[in-house]
Amino acid sequence: MAPPILKLDNIYLSFGGAPLLAGVNMQIEPGDRVCLVGRNGSGKSTLLKMAAGLAEPQNGEVYRHPSSTVRYLNQAPDFEGFSTVEAYAAAGLGPSDDPYRVTYLLEHLGLSGDQDPESLSGGEARRAALARVLAPEPDILLLDEPTNHLDLPTIEWLEGELVKSRSALIVISHDRRFLEKVSTATIWLDRGVARRLDQGFGHFEAWRDKVLEEEEIEQHKLGKQIEREEHWLRYGVTAGASATCAGSASYRTCARSTVPTKARWAVPKRPFRRLANPVSWWSRRTGSPRPLATGPSSRRSRSGCIAAIGSVLSGRMAPARPPFSRC
Numbered sequence: 357m358a359p360p361i362l363k364l365d366n367i368y369l370s371f372g373g374a375p376l377l378a379g380v381n382m383q384i385e386p387g388d389r390v391c392l393v394g395r396n397g398s399g400k401s402t403l404l405k406m407a408a409g410l411a412e413p414q415n416g417e418v419y420r421h422p423s424s425t426v427r428y429l430n431q432a433p434d435f436e437g438f439s440t441v442e443a444y445a446a447a448g449l450g451p452s453d454d455p456y457r458v459t460y461l462l463e464h465l466g467l468s469g470d471q472d473p474e475s476l477s478g479g480e481a482r483r484a485a486l487a488r489v490l491a492p493e494p495d496i497l498l499l500d501e502p503t504n505h506l507d508l509p510t511i512e513w514l515e516g517e518l519v520k521s522r523s524a525l526i527v528i529s530h531d532r533r534f535l536e537k538v539s540t541a542t543i544w545l546d547r548g549v550a551r552r553l554d555q556g557f558g559h560f561e562a563w564r565d566k567v568l569e570e571e572e573i574e575q576h577k578l579g580k581q582i583e584r585e586e587h588w589l590r591y592g593v594t595a596g597a598s599a600t601c602a603g604s605a606s607y608r609t610c611a612r613s614t615v616p617t618k619a620r621w622a623v624p625k626r627p628f629r630r631l632a633n634p635v636s637w638w639s640r641r642t643g644s645p646r647p648l649a650t651g652p653s654s655r656r657s658r659s660g661c662i663a664a665i666g667s668v669l670s671g672r673m674a675p676a677r678p679p680f681s682r683c
């Protein structure tokens with residue numbers, strides 16, 4: 357497998373509230389043609405800008421191979437300083453690139469090179485921007501909605517150009533047919549994380565439905581297990597069950613995702629007196645439930661841990677506040 361020329365590692369971004377990108381990982385190898393898909397507002401354009409170096413994540417790393425060339429199709433091209441379309445498109449070339457590419461592209465895009473770029477229509481402006489990013493045949497080509505404003509023949513021509521291009525491609529588009537034609541892999545951005553399918557967009561929907569179905573089955577199983585654990589906690593716990601419960605996957609998952617931020621102290625006193633060290637250590641030093649998940653070992657803490665777990669599960673315990681400190 358060729359080393360990646362673009363790698364996004366554990367990308368995190370939040371504009372307040374739930375994070376938009378919550379640990380996105382993706383990597384692009386030479387020759388990849390990836391479509392980046394997801395719902396409106398899922399962060400596709402933001403992620404593409406990060407890949408282009410035009411936006412910074414709050415956490416995580418973006419790695420581009422140092423010798424690779426990157427071109428990003430700007431949604432709103434800036435023609436300032438260019439008196440002709442040709443001058444604007446040629447500004448995308450590197451020193452060793454073939455200037456004839458600009459002529460070739462402008463011709464196929466139906467643009468006259470000597471036109472004033474400020475006078476272009478929306479579709480023509482998009483074509484000029486495409487000529488500029490395609491001209492140098494960059495190592496990494498990042499296209500956000502390239503087919504907007506284009507007519508059908510131009511879209512079909514663009515599909516052909518991209519398929520025969522040597523550039524690695526990440527493309528965002530809501531044009532399904534276009535994506536089916538050009539993509540060989542799919543990255544699905546969903547609820548802040550990215551999943552990759554090594555097949556083009558034509559296979560996306562079946563794969564997505566399968567992923568969602570598996571997720572639903574897992575959620576259902578987890579819900580059932582939590583229900584059982586809560587039942588044990590309310591109506592009787594055996595010492596043997598406590599260790600199982602404390603170490604269980606459902607407990608750990610639940611504790612990660614549902615520990616309440618505000619305390620509502622309706623927890624039975626007796627188990628709390630028995631909680632002893634594992635929980636107080638957890639609450640004061642880490643704020644995370646991991647020590648509990650390792651399983652209670654002391655005679656004193658067994659039933660105490662079960663009480664703590666029960667209160668976590670039922671939303672009655674906060675991790676970093678009394679009464680742990682009083683235990």
Ligand SMILES: Nc1ncnc2c1ncn2[C@@H]1O[C@H](COP(=O)(O)OP(=O)(O)OP(=O)(O)O)[C@@H](O)[C@H]1O
Nearest residue numbers: 371376394395396397398399400401402403528545
């Ligand atoms: N600078 C910003 N400040 C606040 N919110 C922002 C900022 N930039 C983007 N957002 C929000 O982040 C979310 C994701 O935006 P983004 O444009 O990346 O989505 P998208 O997946 O490309 O959507 P679409 O399919 O509609 O193009 C949106 O809800 C947007 O309002």
Ligand SMILES: [Mg+2]
Nearest residue numbers: 400401402528
């Ligand atoms: Mg977008």
